[in-house]
Amino acid sequence: MTDLSATAVRLLRAVVAEGQADWPVLQRSIGTSREAMTQALVELRGLVEMADPVEPWPPLRATEAGRLRLRQIEGREPLAVVAITLDSVPDRDTDALRVAIVSDGDVVLAMDVPVTSYRLSAIREVLVDAPGSVTADMLSGAAHRIGAALLPRCAKCRLSTQDCAQCVWGHVMSRVRVAKQAGGWIRLELRVAPPWTRVPWEMATVGFGDWLVQQPELSVVRRVGSSACTPTVDGEVGILVAVAASDSQAEDQRLAADAAKIVSGTAGMANSSRSLRAVVSTGFTDAADLADRIATARPMVVHVLGHGNAEGLSHLSRADAATAIAQAGVSAVVLAPCFGASAFGTDQAGASLAWQIANLGVSAVVGFDGLAEAAHAAKFAAAFYAELAETGSVEGAVRAGRTGMASAYNQFGQVVLFAA
Numbered sequence: 001m002t003d004l005s006a007t008a009v010r011l012l013r014a015v016v017a018e019g020q021a022d023w024p025v026l027q028r029s030i031g032t033s034r035e036a037m038t039q040a041l042v043e044l045r046g047l048v049e050m051a052d053p054v055e056p057w058p059p060l061r062a063t064e065a066g067r068l069r070l071r072q073i074e075g076r077e078p079l080a081v082v083a084i085t086l087d088s089v090p091d092r093d094t095d096a097l098r099v100a101i102v103s104d105g106d107v108v109l110a111m112d113v114p115v116t117s118y119r120l121s122a123i124r125e126v127l128v129d130a131p132g133s134v135t136a137d138m139l140s141g142a143a144h145r146i147g148a149a150l151l152p153r154c155a156k157c158r159l160s161t162q163d164c165a166q167c168v169w170g171h172v173m174s175r176v177r178v179a180k181q182a183g184g185w186i187r188l189e190l191r192v193a194p195p196w197t198r199v200p201w202e203m204a205t206v207g208f209g210d211w212l213v214q215q216p217e218l219s220v221v222r223r224v225g226s227s228a229c230t231p232t233v234d235g236e237v238g239i240l241v242a243v244a245a246s247d248s249q250a251e252d253q254r255l256a257a258d259a260a261k262i263v264s265g266t267a268g269m270a271n272s273s274r275s276l277r278a279v280v281s282t283g284f285t286d287a288a289d290l291a292d293r294i295a296t297a298r299p300m301v302v303h304v305l306g307h308g309n310a311e312g313l314s315h316l317s318r319a320d321a322a323t324a325i326a327q328a329g330v331s332a333v334v335l336a337p338c339f340g341a342s343a344f345g346t347d348q349a350g351a352s353l354a355w356q357i358a359n360l361g362v363s364a365v366v367g368f369d370g371l372a373e374a375a376h377a378a379k380f381a382a383a384f385y386a387e388l389a390e391t392g393s394v395e396g397a398v399r400a401g402r403t404g405m406a407s408a409y410n411q412f413g414q415v416v417l418f419a420a
């Protein structure tokens with residue numbers, strides 16, 4: 001499958017959206033020259049056809065192959081990327097959160113949100129550290145406060161339903177509306193500075209009970225490095241399910257059963273673009289052992305099962321586990337254990353395991369912030385790999401994984417995707 005140029009993709013999108021469209025209509029909707037369109041049409045041979053070949057500029061329509069191809073492209077590429085940086089106001093340090101939208105390197109919008117780090121720590125405790133004792137009201141109240149800090153809105157859009165360009169909320173929501181109409185999605189990229197890394201931003205709601213990460217048009221990613229994308233996988237996709245040795249035989253058996261479920265679940269997943277092939281490696285004991293197993297299997301995806309805690313992963317420290325996993329040059333990592341995406345301090349050493357792996361260069365790392373219930377992690381894995389097999393997009397797979405986790409404590413909001 002060859003890559004299409006941006007003009008060809010825009011043209012294909014327009015042809016599919018219009019059903020059957022004339023050249024002037026297409027030219028207006030994609031805003032390009034006739035030469036560029038002619039060139040793009042050559043690329044699109046087989047994907048669009050002429051409705052009436054006798055006309056000099058005949059109307060165009062998409063073929064079945066064209067529609068299918070567009071669905072694959074839509075699954076992999078966002079319509080737009082909106083980056084939000086979360087930083088402190090220097091002279092007031094942690095008393096206010098500075099929220100800024102960056103587009104193509106320019107700051108489009110910047111606002112200060114008065115919210116103390118003390119309050120945000122309390123929110124984190126309620127949502128992540130003690131989910132068992134949380135009522136639905138407490139949860140939605142806290143999540144709404146996080147949403148208000150992440151997407152502050154102005155007086156104008158509180159009063160009107162019109163698109164608003166004056167605040168972060170209006171800016172993001174206008175793009176969500178466009179994505180909804182076009183049947184596509186946008187990437188909401190979070191660049192978070194300490195001490196705000198400890199806040200579970202993925203828990204944010206935009207209205208009461210209206211979870212940001214559950215919107216199908218939004219992909220929420222935390223950007224660690226300077227890369228502009230997230231990985232896609234094609235061909236034979238090897239998955240190594242690496243299971244950490246635990247302290248009890250019962251736990252070892254449970255983890256081995258979870259690993260076997262991933263292998264049997266992915267066994268039939270194949271289409272013309274890719275096939276998944278998962279293998280299990282149980283009982284790794286230290287970082288060198290884990291690194292050896294990854295080096296031998298040479299997978300595209302490493303899926304880690306085990307027991308996570310504040311110190312790290314089973315008997316491995318966060319730093320050692322991160323180095324062992326990142327050295328192997330894998331495309332994506334899925335951390336099923338508890339606390340894989342939890343930060344325990346405000347410096348780099350306290351950064352989460354998932355953050356550390358992404359910081360060492362792995363393109364996409366998924367983990368749970370706080371406690372991860374095995375049943376929910378299993379549901380996430382099933383939906384994640386089904387979508388990965390379909391489109392090859394790790395980002396799309398994370399969106400599907402979140403949606404696939406119906407949970408009383410909204411654990412989908414605890415899933416964090418870090419991108420290098």
Ligand SMILES: [Zn+2]
Pocket residue numbers: 153154155156157158164165166167168169170
């Ligand atoms: Zn506004």
